[in-house]
Amino acid sequence: MKATYPRPASAALAPEVAAAVRFNADGLVPAIVQEADTDEVLMLGWMDAEALARTLAGGRVTFWSRSREEYWRKGDTSGHVQHLVSLAADCDGDTLLVRARQVGAACHTGERTCFTGRSLTEHKGAEQ
């Protein structure tokens, strides 16, 4: 979903970062967030160039909220901050892997991760 107001240019991104990341037609890239201490996958959020720049500069994971059409620095309202540990792009630059230290719950539902308790599979004898 395109923003209805002009977004800042991606001049805030270091050239080597801008070169490594491919934003989609909406100017966004999906960012997987993984807890650095336990390796749990917490959530997936979306970043535009500005959100990525703010994340890297400030060490606080920041997304572009597609539903609210605004920048969302995780934890500003809930206190459930994500402290950036490391960030990588994938082989073709169209996905980010963010490792972070999550304060409290990642999910607005209060669950630790956005996937907790939401399994779609049941296998005899297999782990969940």
Next chain:
Amino acid sequence: MKATYPRPASAALAPEVAAAVRFNADGLVPAIVQEADTDEVLMLGWMDAEALARTLAGGRVTFWSRSREEYWRKGDTSGHVQHLVSLAADCDGDTLLVRARQVGAACHTGERTCFTGRSLTEHKGAEQ
């Protein structure tokens, strides 16, 4: 990217699965793939309803390749199969977390994960 040929209807998805997953305007949902034995995040792929149905039915992780516009059962060409362990949707159904056992490398580059060696951050004293 929409396919240029009709895709099978999502009748193959069990009703409770179809109800739990929200496909985007292109009929796709992002699927994070995590190695079940080590918790490494391997890659992110995209699934339409048919790819998801095939994954759940066959126990082999199957994506919709947006670049090749075809179904892609991981490992059919490379031998780098992903055996499904579990699959969950997130709180609003627009992201999937697939836990799988990866045979060999997840990335076409030969790297174990698509994020290996592609860090965009360097922090003094912090882990990568």
